[in-house]
Amino acid sequence: MAQPHPITTPLWTVVGQGAIGLLATARLHQAGYPVQLHRRTSAPFDFMFQSADDAFSLSLHTPLKIPYSFVLLPVKAYAVVDAVQQLLPLLAENAQLVLSHNGMGTIEQVLPLLKPKQGLWFLSTSHGAFKANQTTVIHSGKGQSVLGALNQAAFAQQQSVEKAMQAALGPLVVEDDIKPSLWLKLAVNAVINPLTALHQCKNGELSRSHYTSAITLLIEEFVRVANAAGQDFSVEAIQNRVKQVIEQTAENYSSMQQDFVKGRRTELEYITGFLLRQAEQHQLQLPAHQAIYQLLLQKSPR
Ligand SMILES: NC(=O)C1=CN([C@@H]2O[C@H](COP(=O)(O)OP(=O)(O)OC[C@H]3O[C@@H](n4cnc5c(N)ncnc54)[C@H](OP(=O)(O)O)[C@@H]3O)[C@@H](O)[C@H]2O)C=CC1
Numbered sequence: 289m290a291q292p293h294p295i296t297t298p299l300w301t302v303v304g305q306g307a308i309g310l311l312a313t314a315r316l317h318q319a320g321y322p323v324q325l326h327r328r329t330s331a332p333f334d335f336m337f338q339s340a341d342d343a344f345s346l347s348l349h350t351p352l353k354i355p356y357s358f359v360l361l362p363v364k365a366y367a368v369v370d371a372v373q374q375l376l377p378l379l380a381e382n383a384q385l386v387l388s389h390n391g392m393g394t395i396e397q398v399l400p401l402l403k404p405k406q407g408l409w410f411l412s413t414s415h416g417a418f419k420a421n422q423t424t425v426i427h428s429g430k431g432q433s434v435l436g437a438l439n440q441a442a443f444a445q446q447q448s449v450e451k452a453m454q455a456a457l458g459p460l461v462v463e464d465d466i467k468p469s470l471w472l473k474l475a476v477n478a479v480i481n482p483l484t485a486l487h488q489c490k491n492g493e494l495s496r497s498h499y500t501s502a503i504t505l506l507i508e509e510f511v512r513v514a515n516a517a518g519q520d521f522s523v524e525a526i527q528n529r530v531k532q533v534i535e536q537t538a539e540n541y542s543s544m545q546q547d548f549v550k551g552r553r554t555e556l557e558y559i560t561g562f563l564l565r566q567a568e569q570h571q572l573q574l575p576a577h578q579a580i581y582q583l584l585l586q587k588s589p590r
């Protein structure tokens with residue numbers, strides 16, 4: 289008689305020890321997934337997770353199990369390609385890799401690095417998390433996530449990846465084509481992030497009439513380049529989305545504002561920079577985005 293296959297829960301490897309990575313790690317652990325952290329050092333790592341409903345600590349001490357079959361890569365956009373290059377020798381032949389970050393432009397760089405059976409995914413999230421200190425992560429805002437497969441090899445493990453990402457950063461919407469969602473997130477980030485970094489203000493400040501004309505210009509330019517790139521957005525739809533996010537996150541400081549004020553590298557190159565590169569390809573001028581990009585570069589301590 290044939291033996292039934294044992295039902296195993298796959299081991300996930302989360303890269304880094306950032307806010308989103310630790311949030312995902314804690315939630316995977318809560319859902320019963322074995323999970324390990326691929327960090328810059330191999331020292332043992334304990335951390336504390338806190339949310340509105342929960343608080344617990346997690347010890348991740350066992351040596352890393354390689355090759356990695358399921359990997360979540362929630363690092364800043366500018367760190368993605370280096371991280372993937374470092375991971376390549378550690379990935380299984382049919383590994384599944386989930387990118388998660390703000391901004392765009394990394395997918396095209398990562399796809400050619402993978403082997404034919406290695407699947408690539410993108411997860412875009414509106415969850416909020418921050419590190420209160422090196423070893424404490426706070427789940428500060430319940431959000432949701434959008435997940436999409438980026439190559440054919442991703443479909444070989446579709447159910448496993450979707451189920452795990454539901455646990456890690458759900459509630460989850462799975463899109464056949466994630467690009468429109470990424471462009472919509474880009475619109476929000478290309479308006480709110482540079483303005484809040486430049487004016488050193490909370491997101492909610494941008495609802496003041498003082499910012500109306502700058503926001504309108506940035507949105508009109510965004511829509512021109514998005515349309516040229518084949519994304520069918522109207523100015524009105526983007527205005528409504530940006531207004532909604534400004535209201536919903538009124539008390540937040542954007543990630544770019546925080547990086548900028550702390551003198552850390554920002555994701556400007558993958559947000560406004562990406563938009564400007566797209567505009568160039570389509571022979572469009574984006575004077576408002578160009579101006580804010582130059583101002584932030586000049587003022588940036590790095
Ligand atoms: N935090 C949030 O609430 C939200 C964040 N996002 C986006 O998600 C992404 C991740 O955000 P967040 O978690 O805040 O970012 P962090 O910078 O806090 O976390 C990234 C982590 O990855 C580590 N890392 C980078 N490269 C490597 C590598 N090659 N090997 C090992 N570790 C590496 C970093 O280490 P080191 O510091 O040493 O470089 C850091 O610990 C960003 O794009 C952000 O914009 C989106 C929505 C909400």
Ligand SMILES: CC(C)(CO)C(=O)C(=O)O
Nearest residue numbers: 480537540541542543544
């Ligand atoms: C949505 C927003 C603007 C929330 O602050 C964000 O994604 C960020 O800060 O990077």
